[in-house]
Amino acid sequence: MGQIVLEQVTKSFGDITVIPPLDLTIEDGEFTVFVGPSGCGKSTLLRLIAGLEDVSSGEIRIDGAPSANTPPAKRGLAMVFQSYALYPHMTVRKNIAFPLRMAGLDRAEQDRRVEQAAAVLNLTDYLDRRPGQLSGGQRQRVAIGRAIVREPAAFLFDEPLSNLDAALRVGMRLEISELHNRLKTTMIYVTHDQVEAMTMADKIVVLRAGHIEQVGSPLELYRAPRNLFVAGFIGSPKMNLIEGAEAAKHDATTIGIRPEHISISDENGLWSGVVGVSEHLGSDTFFHVHQTGLAESITVRADGEVGFKHGDRIHMTPRADMIHRFDDKGLRIA
């Protein structure tokens, strides 16, 4: 079990309101990702749920039980920190067993659960080492192991992959998703990386300045961003946003078109411009097109083998059914 409901939760530090009144329901077993630019309050929100910060007002219900004033240890949640927060003077075994030891479990049960967690996380060979002797990815797994053994109602992850190198990050992303599929426990995951959010989440919560901008599945957010902020934040590279006369043609203040929904040609098209920087990824190529008369720069995606060079004139045609329209308040026009 692990349903978490936030009711009118607020948080302020002195005069500064970090979280204005906020409602959110996280269903049991769901993988929820809080995503937003740095300073948007996503980590604060996670710490409120964990109990490491007190709410200024409002209620947090964990499985229906009011928990806003429950101490963190009693909430039945486990957290994985950005720095992993392993205890450097304890071996991996003792690190993982620490919450069990604090709960007063007998030695045999502690050992059994530690062995089990270590097996799940491929840590069996490292149980007698200290955290200082492990690589970043292994430390990450120890931190997850310490969370798993408690059999919590929900896991809280605070930017757990931001200290890993790119290749390892992709691997750990898969491992965490795999773990979620196997345990079926509620997970709340905080990140500023929209790729992590898109690839891992059942449900994404996009935050800006403590406000929830949109809640939905990754594809819902991709297909129908509710406003300009979400449109610009979800998707990589970013959606092209075009204002002015071109937008007016579609009865909108701003229109948005994703780089992958623009087709290009060297002869004819709706729009044209001059190729600036092109980024070759092998499978794809991204062209940054200037002098289009629409926006400072339009990004388009093409097949990896398309060979436009810097300074070439290029013609572009957006897919009409993939144009997102936004009104003067930045909200989506259905």
Next chain:
Amino acid sequence: MSTKASRSAARLMLAPAVILLLGWMLVPLTLTLIFSFQRYLPLRGGFQGWVGFENYVRFVTSSAFWPSVQATVIIVGGVLLITVTLGILLALLLDQPMWGQGMVRILVIAPFFVMPTVSGLVWKNMFMDPNNGLLSHLWRAFGADPIIWLSDASMLSIILIVSWQWLPFATLILLTAIQSLDSEQLEAAEMDGAPVLSRFWHIILPHLSRAITIVILIQTIFLLAIFAEIFVTTQGSFGTRTLTYLIFQRVLESQNVGLGSAGGIYAVILANIFALFLMRIVGKNLDR
């Protein structure tokens, strides 16, 4: 520093410092060694011939030797116990966010700047004086008979005075160690269900172990040589005669330079044994 020229230049420039340091240490040590094998009584004719190890034997077999070693150990041990324990508690307190933090920290460090002689005199005359001392007033305020500190509780008095001086040092080192503890570790322990005392025992104390060994090492070396506090208070009476003080008495009160020098050599050996022993422990702790 890889070329031949730069290496010899480096040696040349280091030379004054090395020579000065060596001179500073070697000359007194050699002189002490030489005197320790002589019968040398400055007020009774000075040099009176070489006597081999007689001074060494006399120093150790004197009835004052073992009590002085015992006094030294008790004072060093007592001060270490008090400064480390209170130092940890004070450091924990000072780490808490509070109003006027900077000011409070400076005040806590202040005793360290007071010269040993001055602090000994201040304690003797202002706090521990049986008639006018603050402590005797306090005792009388509760209707109790004032303690005559420096004679009835002489050892405790010395330990208190020296602890008061060294507490700031311990606090300062331990405070910086506490501040280097990652707050996420404490939060993780809190999430793991560790109450305050367990967090202190399992997280904070192991984190401090290095700093504690360093405090013990440095303090021991300095505490073995305390002198001024005893000189201005009990003058070595009432069981407070440490090894250092005994040597001082042999040389200046008995005017027996040879005997005192032999004691000095013993003190050097003793301090080195201590230092080696402590270095081992610290080395082990620092390796982790």
